[in-house]
Amino acid sequence: MAAKSSFPPPQLTISRTQARQFLLSHHFLRPPRQLVGKAGALEIVRRLGCIQFDPVNVVGWNPDLVLQARLGDYRAPMLDELLYTDRLLWDGFDKVQSIYLTEDWPQFTRRRVHGLDNVRFSEEEPRRLQPLIVEKIREHGPLSSVDLEDQTRIGGYWGFPIRVERAAMENLYIMGRLGIHHRKGTRRYFDLVENLLPADLLNAPDPHASEADYHDWHVLRRVGSMGLANPGAGERWLGILGMQSTERTKALARLIERGEVLHVAVAEVNGQTYMMRASESPLLASVGQIPGPAPAVTFLGPLDNLLWHRDMLRKIFDFDYTWEVYTPAIKRKYGHYVLPVLYGDQFIARAELLYERKTNTLVLRNWWWEAQAMPDATCEAALTAGLTHFGRYLETVHFRLDAPADSDPVLQRVAKDMEN
Numbered sequence: 161m162a163a164k165s166s167f168p169p170p171q172l173t174i175s176r177t178q179a180r181q182f183l184l185s186h187h188f189l190r191p192p193r194q195l196v197g198k199a200g201a202l203e204i205v206r207r208l209g210c211i212q213f214d215p216v217n218v219v220g221w222n223p224d225l226v227l228q229a230r231l232g233d234y235r236a237p238m239l240d241e242l243l244y245t246d247r248l249l250w251d252g253f254d255k256v257q258s259i260y261l262t263e264d265w266p267q268f269t270r271r272r273v274h275g276l277d278n279v280r281f282s283e284e285e286p287r288r289l290q291p292l293i294v295e296k297i298r299e300h301g302p303l304s305s306v307d308l309e310d311q312t313r314i315g316g317y318w319g320f321p322i323r324v325e326r327a328a329m330e331n332l333y334i335m336g337r338l339g340i341h342h343r344k345g346t347r348r349y350f351d352l353v354e355n356l357l358p359a360d361l362l363n364a365p366d367p368h369a370s371e372a373d374y375h376d377w378h379v380l381r382r383v384g385s386m387g388l389a390n391p392g393a394g395e396r397w398l399g400i401l402g403m404q405s406t407e408r409t410k411a412l413a414r415l416i417e418r419g420e421v422l423h424v425a426v427a428e429v430n431g432q433t434y435m436m437r438a439s440e441s442p443l444l445a446s447v448g449q450i451p452g453p454a455p456a457v458t459f460l461g462p463l464d465n466l467l468w469h470r471d472m473l474r475k476i477f478d479f480d481y482t483w484e485v486y487t488p489a490i491k492r493k494y495g496h497y498v499l500p501v502l503y504g505d506q507f508i509a510r511a512e513l514l515y516e517r518k519t520n521t522l523v524l525r526n527w528w529w530e531a532q533a534m535p536d537a538t539c540e541a542a543l544t545a546g547l548t549h550f551g552r553y554l555e556t557v558h559f560r561l562d563a564p565a566d567s568d569p570v571l572q573r574v575a576k577d578m579e580n
Contacts, residue, residue: 166409166413167391167409167412167413167416167423168416168423169423170423170424170425170433171416171422171423171424172422172423172424172425173424173425173426173427174424174425174426174427174444175426175427175428176426176427176428176429176476177505178444178447178448179388179426179429179434179476180476180477180505180506181447181448181452181505182387182388182436182440182443182444182447183387183388183466183476184466184502184505185443185446185447186207186387186440186443187208187230187387187464187465187466188203188204188207188230189229189230189458189466189502190447190452190453190505191453191454191456192229192230192456192458192502193229193230193231193232193456193458193549194230194232195230195231195232196231196232196233197231197233197238198238198241198242198246198248200230200231201227201231201234201238201239201242201249202242202248202249202261204226204227204230204231205249205259205260205261206261207384208384208385208465209254209260209381209382209384209385210254210255210258210259210260210385211223211226211227211258211259211260211465212255212256212257212258212463212465213251213256213257213258213259214257214462214463215346216485216497217345217346218496218497218513218514218515219497219499219513219514219515219522219550219554220236220461220515220553220554221236222461222462222463222464223239223259224236224239224461224553225459225460225461225462225464225499226460226461226463226464226465227239228549228550228553229458229459229460229461229464232549234553235553235555236553236554239259240342240343243259243340244340244341244342244343247262247356247357248261248262249261249262250262250264250265250339251339251340251343252268252339253268253271253334253399254268254399255382255385255396255398255399255468256398256399258399262357262361263361265357265361265362265364266361266364266365266366266367267367267368267377267378269365269366269367269368270366270368270371270374270401270402271401272334272335272336274401274402275331275334275335275336276335279330279331279334279335280327280330280331280334281327281328281330281331283324283327285324285327285328286324286327286328286330286331287328287331289308289324289325289328290328290331290332290337293308293325293328293329293332293338294332294337294338294352296308297338297350297351297352298352301351302341302342302349302350302351303349303350304344304347304348304349304350305323305325305326305329306347308325329348329350332350333350336353337352337353338350338351338352338353339351339352339353339356339357341355341356371402372410372411372414374401375400375402375403375407375408375410375411376411376414376415378400378401378403379400379403379408379411379412379415380415380420380421380437382396382397382400383421383435383436383437384437384440385465385468386465386466386468386469386472387436387440387465387466388424388434388435388436388472388476389434389435389436389469390432390433390434390435390469390471390472391408391409391412391433391435392405392432393405394469394471395468396468396469412435415435416435419438420437420438420439421435421436421437421438422435422436422437422438422441423435424436426475426476429475429476432471432472432475434472452504452505454542455503455504455505455538455539455542456503456504456542456545456546457501457502457503457508457539457542457543457545457546457547458501458502458546458549459499459500459501459502459511459513459546459550460499460500460501460502461499462483462485462497462498462499462500463483464500467481467500470482477506477507478506478507478532479500479506479507479530481500481507481510483498484496484498485497494510494512494526494528495512495525495526496512497512497513498510498511498512498526498528499511499512499513501546503533503539503542503543506530506532506533507530508529508530508532508533508535508539509527509528509529509530509533510527510528510530511524511526511527512524512525512526512527512565513525513550515554515556516560519558520555520556520557520558521556521557521558521559521560522547522550522551522554522556522558522559522560523559523560523561523562524547524559524560524561524562524565524571524575525562525563525564525565526564526565527565527568527571535570540570540573540574540577541577543570543574544574544577544578547559547574547578548578551578559575559578559579560575561575
């Protein structure tokens with residue numbers, strides 16, 4: 161039986177600088193905003209495998225934040241078009257609720273089959289409603305749970321009861337009977353998958369002959385979602401069906417043996433090694449061969465793929481980040497919704513931004529510089545450009561600096577530049 165000790169010694173040792181540069185290049189962040197258009201968005205999702213979705217929207221959904229950091233012309237309607245008009249992207253489950261390429265639908269056959277007997281809500285009420293909901297959608301078209309009549313509530317998420325219709329729709333969604341036709345805010349409208357997907361995808365066989373084959377595919381995909389992936393346990397490996405640490409170790413050992421994954425050490429990092437896709441060796445080799453781009457400032461979403469492994473972030477970038485949105489206010493060190501600020505190859509700050517919809521204003525409420533940050537005139541210009549891009553992505557008209565951020569002299573100058 162494979163174990164961690166069965167991995168070969170690291171096949172490659174790189175420096176922390178190389179690791180940072182490779183990771184940022186892999187994530188299309190060196191430089192940020194280098195791609196454009198829907199083709200650029202699809203290229204991002206193809207490399208990363210999936211983008212995590214979260215229902216919290218302060219300055220956009222997490223997928224919006226991931227894409228605005230990498231696309232120079234990104235606006236939120238672009239994602240809606242790719243998901244719900246072009247249907248080139250699919251709103252489903254991978255790590256958790258995620259967005260991935262629609263063409264990947266057959267790869268998740270095992271998850272849908274598993275969902276037939278392992279629904280989230282096993283109570284009698286949602287099971288009774290499921291066939292009725294299918295018939296109602298067949299008759300009336302896409303529906304949300306609020307369009308249905310039963311007001312019964314059952315145990316839901318994190319102890320909060322939910323309506324039985326929503327539970328029934330969730331079950332059908334997990335089974336692969338329903339897909340998301342469109343969203344209005346957080347509200348999902350479901351349709352039958354046969355109305356959303358082409359027949360060749362719906363009828364495609366499971367491409368994985370065995371569970372081991374499926375594990376190998378999904379582990380390799382997840383390594384690509386991160387760029388460098390530590391093989392130890394953690395939530396970054398969530399969502400791979402039937403996988404615990406033992407199965408993950410076996411899959412990685414098989415991938416290394418076949419030459420699809422490389423075991424990598426980082427010279428200045430003790431006690432942690434990483435896996436990378438062997439196909440990205442040319443990208444790793446290229447990062448030190450050409451001059452780096454002029455440093456730019458970008459704002460990353462709290463669930464950006466680059467941030468999935470917080471310990472790696474500390475060891476390679478010297479950046480200790482915790483998303484405090486679900487932390488009780490009294491225990492927060494920073495704020496409710498704080499975005500990491502990347503400048504060139506380092507994190508220089510954390511920003512608390514707010515989109516004020518009534519006045520169409522991007523508001524910078526708070527700002528925390530990292531200890532190593534030394535903002536000079538070049539950094540200020542990059543910060544102005546980064547905030548300007550962020551405002552354009554949100555299609556805001558105004559920018560405002562609020563207390564306590566308005567006491568920072570660097571930010572005062574940036575705000576003045578943005579007014580001009």
